[in-house]
Amino acid sequence: xxxxxxxxxxxxxxxxxxxxxxxxxxxxxxxxxxxxxxxxxxxxxxxxxxxxxxxxxxxxxxxxxxxxxxxxxxxxxxxxxxxxxxxxxxxxxxxxxxxxxxxxxxxxxxxxxxxxxxxxxxxxxxxxxxxxxxxxxxxxxxxxxxxxxxxxxxxxxxxxxxxxxxxxxxxxxxxxxxxxxxxxxxxxxxxxxxxxxxxxxxxxxxxxxxxxxxx
Numbered sequence: 001x002x003x004x005x006x007x008x009x010x011x012x013x014x015x016x017x018x019x020x021x022x023x024x025x026x027x028x029x030x031x032x033x034x035x036x037x038x039x040x041x042x043x044x045x046x047x048x049x050x051x052x053x054x055x056x057x058x059x060x061x062x063x064x065x066x067x068x069x070x071x072x073x074x075x076x077x078x079x080x081x082x083x084x085x086x087x088x089x090x091x092x093x094x095x096x097x098x099x100x101x102x103x104x105x106x107x108x109x110x111x112x113x114x115x116x117x118x119x120x121x122x123x124x125x126x127x128x129x130x131x132x133x134x135x136x137x138x139x140x141x142x143x144x145x146x147x148x149x150x151x152x153x154x155x156x157x158x159x160x161x162x163x164x165x166x167x168x169x170x171x172x173x174x175x176x177x178x179x180x181x182x183x184x185x186x187x188x189x190x191x192x193x194x195x196x197x198x199x200x201x202x203x204x205x206x207x208x209x210x211x212x213x214x215x
Contacts, residue, residue, distance in 0.1 A: 018050065031071060031105050032115040035114075038056050038107060040058070041062065044059075046168070048062070048164050049160075050163075061092050062167070065080075065094075065152075065160065079150065079151055080152060085142040086142050087138075092106070095149055103117050103120065104126060109211060111201065111203070112130070113133055124182070144182060147179045148177065150174050
């Protein structure tokens with residue numbers, strides 16, 4: 001079991017074919033590569049990890065659920081971290097710890113909002129690493145809050161790994177969990193815009209059907 005993780009047995013229920021598909025995902029980096037290869041799910045219709053595996057499609061939320069389930073098979077607790085934004089979509093990470101440091105696996109429509117190596121000393125540091133790459137189409141830097149890690153094993157009774165029934169309820173609980181501010185009001189007022197080059201770089205491969213239109 002990786003250092004710095006709590007014991008968390010993965011639930012039984014995966015089929016033999018599903019386990020064969022999951023078996024190569026032996027590191028967080030390999031899980032990220034699998035998640036990157038999924039087609040971006042532009043519609044608001046999240047699927048369970050089982051459905052993501054079957055359809056090979058995901059958005060940031062069900063991509064994080066899938067990554068959390070895959071990380072759990074490696075011995076990590078299934079943890080989500082919610083990033084909240086203004087005038088933009090929120091983002092969800094599957095967070096993990098190795099050797100006492102935090103990293104994340106994430107599905108995103110934007111290039112800079114995906115994997116993070118486990119080199120961050122706190123969840124706050126991890127969240128801040130997404131700040132410069134978190135912007136809307138107007139070039140505003142929109143990230144504002146991050147949640148404490150949300151342990152999905154508390155909701156195993158909802159069968160989130162294999163069923164879609166309660167995924168919206170789980171999203172509501174995640175959104176309502178304890179969040180912390182990243183910026184002071186003075187910092188927010190002083191923010192500049194993202195430059196055109198960074199904007200283009202962050203949107204390499206973006207599916208415009210899944211981009212927040214904003215007011």
